[in-house]
Amino acid sequence: MNVLYFAWVRERIGMPREVIETKAATVNELVTELSAREERYAAAFEDISALRVALDQELSDFDASLEGVREVAFFPPMTGG
C-alpha cells in the first residue's frame, strides 16, 4: 500500500511517501500501527482531529475500511483558494 504525507505531516515524518505492508483493517488501525513505529510518526499522528485522510484520492474518515485501498494520504486541513 502506498502511504503519502503532505505539508507538516510530511515534514514531521520526514518523507513524502512510502510503500508499506500492513494488515490494518481501518485507517485508525493503520495510524496506531505507524505511531508505534517511531517517535516521528507518533508526533505526526499525535492529534488526528487536526488531520485529514484520503483513500485512493477521495476524502474519507479515520474509521473507514482499508479493504481494496491502494493509496492512503494523510495531511492537515486544506488551505486552497
Added chain:
Amino acid sequence: MRISVQHEPFDLGVESTAFASGHSDMGAIVTFTGIVRDLPDDPMDAMEIEHYPGMTEKAIEAMAEDAKMRFSLGDVLVIHRHGRLQPGEMIMMVATAARHRKDAFEAATFLMDYLKSRAPFWKREISASGVAWVASKEEDETALARW
C-alpha cells in the same frame, strides 16, 4: 469546462476573454481572481503552495461538475497555481457562465468556498520571521454549511 493546476502564471485578460467568447446563450460571466496577499507586519518573501497531484484535479473537477448542476452553468473555468509565488502574484482564478447573473455569482462563491477547504492545497508563508504553514479557518468550514 476547463480545470488547470499549474505552476506557470496565467494571463487574466486572455483567459477571461477566451472564456467569455462563444457563449451567446449565456448572459452572465463572473470571474474571481485570488492574489498572494502580503503580511502587513511581516513582509513575505514568498508563498509556497504544495498540492496532491492526481487528487487535486479530481477534487476540482467534482466541485465544478457539482456547480454546473446546482446553478445550471453553461461553462466553468478553474486555474489554480502551485509552487513558489511572490506576494502580489495571481494564485488562482474561477470563471462561471450562466444565463443569468445570480447563478453565475453564486456558482463562483460556491466554487471558492469549496476550493478553500476541499481541494488538496497547502500554503506556507516564508518571511523574515520564519516559515509557517497557513492554518485553516473555522469560518472556511462553516462557509460550506450553507450549500
